[in-house]
Amino acid sequence: MTQLQFTLNLDNLKDAVMNSNIEAVTKASIVLVLNEIMEKERDEHLQAKAYERTVTRRDYRNGYYERDLLLSNGRITLRVPRTREGDFSPSIFEKYERSDQAFVLSMLEMVINGVSTGNVTKVVKQLCGENVSKSFVSSLTKKLEPIVNQWANRPLNVMYYPYIFADAMYIKVREHHRVVSKAVYIATAINEKDQRxxxxxxxxxxxxxxxxxxxxKDLKSRGLQSPKLVISDAHEGLKKAIQREFIGTSWQRCTVHFKRNIIGDLPKKDMAQVIFDLKRIFSAMTREDACAFKEDFIKNYRDNSKLKKAIQILEEGFEDAIQYLNEPCSYHTYIHSTNSLERLNQEVRRRERVIRIFPHTQSAFRLIGAILMDYQEKQVMKKLPIKKR
Structure with missing residues (x-):
């Protein structure tokens, strides 16, 4: 490792001490040290000191140029030495470029986690004493675009996904000077390694x-094979698309939504036992028990005219709501509803609420994709506690 010996301009440092605060003193010291380091590195590169004649000289000095460097305590301006042939590059920039990248990534992380661009600028000002504009923070998110696009279009033919969950949520986006509603389609899965x-x-x-x-169709073009189950709510368009695109796949109606639909048609009073008996159907461990509990429910309440509509809903949707019982018992907890996907949607919503209105569709895709990637990274090392039999 190169040993550097140099003399600092103490007059400059004295001026900083006498006329500035301690932050300015620190910055002035850093500037002096880094400038001197670069000067020594140029000497080594040229194999000759200033005005020195040597047979080993490689090139000649060619003045200086100014370059800003963003550090954790703010921005500094350095006096960077040049050479005539231009092949000299100070080592410090390679090191501190990583700091710049970390700084940028930190700002992106704040945005992804739901911190508004205005608040990001305030945080940066407090931590670094550096003013950055909202437009600068917004422009940083564009760095996510190629990363999110690559992730969102990655191949799906390297693994089998037996259970897929599908749902949509709505956001607001500016389009042609108007604020419009857009649907965000999200699909999650349990893969063959029992990971989400x-x-x-x-x-x-x-x-x-x-x-x-x-x-x-997009999922299939990326190599997705037909799963055993697609779990979703009862949106007619969604049901029809599942039937059309996934041959041999069963549709599992979310039992939470289904029970909610039935309970919504019950009278408001004296329904505690009815609700208990209804939930008993979907707590069954086997298909046979669920069918028996359903028949008991209808037998006990079919003479009650107030429950006619609820019983009709139960009978019409029952088969679709118990498809999960055809799968191994150890998976029942995870595949009977879309609760896991709805929790993910809530996490997206929590961070999206800060933005309120996306400037355009691509920005929505970019940010929501980054949030989902962040979620995905946390799931990589997790494995559902499935007990194989």
Missing amino acids: EVIGLKVDHVESFDAWQSFF
Whole structure:
């Protein structure tokens, strides 16, 4: 390692001490040290000191140029030595460029975690004494675009996904000087390693059969095979798209939504026992028990005219709501509802609420994709506690 010996300009340092605060003193010291280090590095590169004649000289000095460097305690301006041939590069920039990158990544992390661009600028000012504009912070998020696009279009043919969860949420986006509602389609899965994984993201106009079909076609074009189950709510367009695009796949109606629909048609009073008996159906461990509990429920309450509509809903949706019972018992807890995906949607919503209105569709895709990638990274090392039998 090169040993550097140099003399600092103490007059400059004295001026900084006498006329500035301690932050300015620190910056002035750093500037002096780094400038002197670069000067010594140029000497070594040239193999000759200033005005020195040597047979080993490689090149000649060519003055200086100024370059800003952003450190943890703010921005400094350095006097960077040059050579005539231009092949000299100070080593400190390679090191401190990593600091710049870390600084940028920190700002991106704040944005992804729901900190508004205005508040990011305040945090940066407090930590670094550096003014950055909202537009600068916004422009940084564009660095996410190629990363998110690559992740969102990664191949899905390297692993089998037996259980897929699908849902849509709505956001507000500016489009042609108007604020419009957009649907965000998200698909997650339990893969063959019993890990949760986000496999699909799309921002489209409305939740419809055509949009869901296009979403599933995109997944298949990336290599997705037909799963055993697709778990979702009972949106007609979604159901039709599942049936059309995944041959041999069963549709599992979310039992939480299904029970909620039935309970919504019950009278408001004296229904505690009815609700208990209804929930008993979906707590069954086997298909046979669930069918028996359902028959008991209908037998006990079919003469009650107030429960006619609720019983009709139960009978019409029962088969779709117990498809999970055809799978191994150890998976039942994880595949009977879309609760896991809805929790993820809530996390997206919590961070999206800070933004309120996205400037355009691509920015929505970019930020939501970054949030989902962050979630995905946390799931990589996790494995569902599935007990194989």
